[in-house]
Amino acid sequence: MRYEFKLPDLAEGMVEGEIVGWLVAAGDAVVAEQPMVEVMTDKATVVISSPRPGTVLELGYQSGDIAPVGTTLFVLEVEGAAPEVSPEAPSAPAPGDQTTTSRPKAAPKLEAPAASAPASRAGDGPAAVARGAGKAVATPATRRLARELGIDIAQIEGSGPAGRVTQEDVRAHVDGKQRREAAAPVSPATAHAMAPLVARRTEGEESDKRVPLRGLRRAIYETMTRSKSTAAHFTYVEEVECTNLVQARERLRAASDAAGVRLSYLPFIAKASLLALRAFPKMNATMDDAAGELVLWGHHHLGIAAATDAGLTVPVIRFADDLTLIELAARVVDLSDKARRGRLSPDESRGSTFTITSLGRIGGLHATPIINHPEVAILGVHKMEPRAVVREGQVVARQMMNISLSFDHRVIDGHEGAAFAQRIKTYLEDPDLMLLEMR
């Protein structure tokens, strides 16, 4: 019989997913839990597995298509009479999976020993692994791997001879679990994507936890690792006097308010960066490490790093250089709102060619921003505050702000990066200059 698998909403607020690639083709026989298709949401790329064994009859979309939630992703020919349509969230972790992720019961108090014996040898406590037979067939090294990963090996179906659980099985189980959990609807409570997997006591502490990296956090982990392990970060810090910038914004506020757009400093910084990028095309680039080529982009897709409950997200203003100041302001407001609510479309969350990161009032003095791989430069913006500076031999108070530019020293020389930062500083210290170059 036919079984239609419909795209579930993999994350709260998700309306569609982009088909990154199919892992099966029509006519293929598939087993339960077999990975079928990679779908990219605004939060993460997720591999969707088949909930049932069967034969692939048809694929609903081509790679690159945008599939709305609830539409048929693929159709299987399956045995038996079962629901013809996938339930609402087939990729959610099965209740059985919870057994390995459940929190341990209240741990015994250190100083107040219980008088009674544990109910069994495999009783309470996170480290209480059952002894003896009746367990999965697996080598000692594999069993240790499972323990280290916090997995109950008995939950894993072995692929080896006589059902032996291999190290690959354990790793695949962990990956599948992460995907399933990443794919599970994200409620506000779990939006941190950091549910404790195993909380085992160490050193008598009851608060220690092991937090698995899943979903967005996993993606951040991988991007940051890739960036730090490839790019040769050079961070250049300069201070910017913002007296004129503050006045410019004050002058324009009335007009922007009338247009219904909140005008922050970020659009000015974005504009200054975009104008500087025009003069320094090497900064608006990405590294193709495999080809050993620096790709200089003709367009300017500006990434604006945003803190969300789920973690660092970088919404992207496409063709930012074509936008006016007030259009940039509107896009910044719109995208950061969408990012916070997890509603970015795929186009709005990838493809940036240069990134700005700003922590606003908690921006600190300076930092060493991590380049948004595979880009080659990122601009960090710090807090603006009155500081004592020397002007014409006199100590005076001025609105000051630091900028930290990190760039990939492999492809950008120090003086180039410095000149680029100086160009931005020039625009910000004298925003009127930007008028000369605005399109």
Added chain:
Amino acid sequence: MAETLETRAVVIGAGPAGYVAAIRLGQLGLEPVLVEKGELGGTCLNVGCIPSKALISASKLVHQLGHSSEMGISCPDVKVDLAQMMRWKDGIVGRLTGGVGQLVKGHGGRVVQGAASFEDAHTLRIDGPEGERRLRFEHAIVATGSAPASLPGFEFDGRSVVGSTEALAWTTAPERLLVIGGGYIGMELGGVWQRLGSRVTVVEFEDRVLPGFDKDLARPVVKRFQAQGGTLLTGTKARGFRALKGGGVEVEVESRKDGTRRALEADVILLTVGRRPLSGGLGLEKAGVALDARGFIVVDGAQRTNVSHIFAVGDVAGEPMLAHKGSKEGEVAAEVIAGRPSAFDTSAVPAVVFTDPEIATVGMTEGEAKAAGYEPRAARFGFAGNGRALSLNDAEGFVRLVACAETGRLLGAQIVGPEASNLIAELGLALEMGALVSDIGLTIHAHPTLAEAVMEAANAVSGHAIHAPPSRR
């Protein structure tokens, strides 16, 4: 008030469970304190495994020298200097126990002499040669081991009724030795003194000796024991004894079948009716540590007691009371204390009996496999078909493997015969690796070795052992 020591981890008892735990803790950087009231090495090294094996080897050599005329060797006048044999044995013990202390210290541990008892869940009192001291600890591992169990009417007195410790130190062989308890300790030590000239009678309550093992495994041992002049009284209860005037004892035994009683005379009674955990006198109740009905400390798979920072390993933490099980538990407890996700989750604990011939088992017997829901397929290969066994003039016994008929996976192995104690290691590894019997059968085993019998037994399970008559299956 004497000094108060502090440590992140204390280990009580320096036997093979405790000293291994201490070394592992040291390796993991916890700078443990190891407290021992007696000798480092515990029962195993001092008055158990090691000295008994020394005497077993020596006594087997004595026996062989007198029974090798077939090989053209006759030694009509084999002189045995028991005092020297004991010194040699003590030398081995000394080397091993000395090594324990060095290893512990070498890994950053500290050895403290004295008897430890808990004052509360984080304090020990240690009474030793340096007086009474307090030790404050974050974690404790109890590894106090076990001691020979006694029998009503047969209390240990060091003269008429002795335990294994005394029987490992005699410098003259008793003429008539009565062993009560035909388990592995009784049969091993009974065998030693039989080969060294004693007339040995073993009284066993159960219907056969070595009741923990399959009957066919015990049979070659029984046969050889009796052939060498030993007497086995199975299904027999020892009721009591009285010391005789001219020395020696008279023991009253009763047949469990028909109730008939008889008196046996002997020079000394060796009581080997099992071991009991040493969990008393430690103040465990002050720390809140729970025991089971038999006095074992209750632990989970991480060796943790009901008190989360106190662990127990080795004999005191439950059956089987085997050194290698205790050592593994010691490692696990140490790793758990160091924050590692360790657990005692091995597939099988091998058991070895150094009788003549040796017995070794690992995993399930055919009966246990059935009880566990498997459809087992078992086959054996006799050492009579093994060239190396014949050339050792020791070709009694067999290797038996038990496999799951459906998948071919090895479930267990039993060996009786020459070097069974060493041969079992391969099968322990095979079990842990989840090997199929065909994995074993397809592995080339060097010729001519005893291990070929393992390969042949594996092929016998598959129905095609080479050096065996056509399968009867």
